[in-house]
Amino acid sequence: xxxxxxxxxxxxxxxxxxxxxxxxxxxxxxxxxxxxxxxxxxxxxxxxxxxxxxxxxxxxxxxxxxxxxxxxxxxxxxxxxxxxxxxxxxxxxxxxxxxxxxxxxxxxxxxxxxxxxxxxxxxxxxxxxxxxxxxxxxxxxxxxxxxxxxxxxxxxxxxxxxxxx
Amino acid sequence: xxxxxxxxxxxxxxxxxxxxxxxxxxxxxxxxxxxxxxxxxxxxxxxxxxxxxxxxxxxxxxxxxxxxxxxxxxxxxxxxxxxxxxxxxxxxxxxxxxxxxxxxxxxxxxxxxxxxxxxxxxxxxxxxxxxxxxxxxxxxxxxxxxxxxxxxxxxxxxxxxxxxx
Numbered sequence: 001x002x003x004x005x006x007x008x009x010x011x012x013x014x015x016x017x018x019x020x021x022x023x024x025x026x027x028x029x030x031x032x033x034x035x036x037x038x039x040x041x042x043x044x045x046x047x048x049x050x051x052x053x054x055x056x057x058x059x060x061x062x063x064x065x066x067x068x069x070x071x072x073x074x075x076x077x078x079x080x081x082x083x084x085x086x087x088x089x090x091x092x093x094x095x096x097x098x099x100x101x102x103x104x105x106x107x108x109x110x111x112x113x114x115x116x117x118x119x120x121x122x123x124x125x126x127x128x129x130x131x132x133x134x135x136x137x138x139x140x141x142x143x144x145x146x147x148x149x150x151x152x153x154x155x156x157x158x159x160x161x162x163x164x165x
Numbered sequence: 166x167x168x169x170x171x172x173x174x175x176x177x178x179x180x181x182x183x184x185x186x187x188x189x190x191x192x193x194x195x196x197x198x199x200x201x202x203x204x205x206x207x208x209x210x211x212x213x214x215x216x217x218x219x220x221x222x223x224x225x226x227x228x229x230x231x232x233x234x235x236x237x238x239x240x241x242x243x244x245x246x247x248x249x250x251x252x253x254x255x256x257x258x259x260x261x262x263x264x265x266x267x268x269x270x271x272x273x274x275x276x277x278x279x280x281x282x283x284x285x286x287x288x289x290x291x292x293x294x295x296x297x298x299x300x301x302x303x304x305x306x307x308x309x310x311x312x313x314x315x316x317x318x319x320x321x322x323x324x325x326x327x328x329x330x
Contacts, residue, residue: 024196024217030203031189031196034217038195041271041304049223052189052199052215054208057258062214062227093222106206139206 006151010158011040017162022154023094024050025063025084027075028102028118032147033154048094053084063087076101078119078130085123096124096161098154100146104139118146122157129157171316175323176205182327187319188259189215190228190249192240193267193283197312198319213259218249228252241266243284243295250288261289261326263319265311269304283311287322294322 004012014020024034034050037043053059056070059080064087069079084099102118109115114134121130131153135145169177179185189199199215202208216227221240224230229252234244249264267283274280279299286295296318300310 021220026196029200030212031191031199031215031217034196034219035194035200038219038308039305041269044219047195047219049219049227050196050215050217051227052196052203052217054199054203054212054214055186055257058214061258062216062256091227092220093226104206140204143203 005036006148006155007036007039010037010151010155011043013155013158013162014046015042020096020158020162021046021048021094022158023048023088023092023097024150025088025097025099026050026052027054027059027084027100028104029100029143029147029150030054032143033098033100033150036147036151048092051088051091059084062091064090074113076103076113076117076119078121078132081119081121081130082123082128085121085128089123096122096154096158098122098150100150102142102146104142106139116142118142120146120150120153122153124157124161126161170201171313171320172201172204175202175316175320176208178320178323178327179211180207185261185323185327186211186213186259187323188213188253188257188262189315190253190262190264191215191217192219192224192249192265193269194265194308194312194315195219197308198263198265198315201312201316213257216253216256224249227256229255239278241268241278241282241284243286243297246284246286246295247288247293250286250293254288261287261319261323263287263315265315267307267311269307271304281307283307285311285315285318287318289322289326291326
């Protein structure tokens, strides 16, 4: 099924490869990634849950992102995305987590950070990896693109991880 | 605008009534409620975030639901929904939270708990309130109905709370 959704392909992978659990740390997507991951019946076998960290305080207190990272380079940064994913592994007790942070707009842009700038990170026992994207469109389009790419990135990572471990 | 979505009406209310913050604790809806709450541009003014507690361990460790509640009356119960909402207030530092727990199906039903059984609770400084529903339809329909009702229940509560406080 080449047309299967990433969440269905994650289901197919993780229900035949037991022991790997997943979770999310979501700012810009605000729960949409976890919601998609929960779509396949039986997802509870490997989906631990997620932390929707919209406020700085939640990023700091629940995910353990240091306040100095939130101040500089800021909540929308490679560093923050990585810290969020790592923090979610600990908070949720999950093997592999995906995080999202970005500027959905229409407000929130700065001189150096445009609307549509999004960081997506994956954390695993092997370390973390992070992508930077600048998605086009309005708030809904940026959020949808972030959700889709987070699911794809998690799937890609899981395919390699399951092969190597 | 009588046709405005509950998340838009919550936005209208909370951006004119500062100081009240909100959050979620989601099992069956898995982040869909938080995602909807984040839809209006500017929601970050009052939306702290959410805890997607799919696994028992996350309900216990992040939300503080006692293991004995998860064992009996179980994760799908009035008691668990209330504990989840109360736990989210503390974890997220939010004034008012809404929680969801239920059986989306197609599996997971028991003799006394059918597919579609859902508990939705709201916690505030004034206490907690909980509704029991049995929604019809497949997994997607039960999840969608739970999401919609959680948003409506939160809106109704906020309307009363903002008037009284």
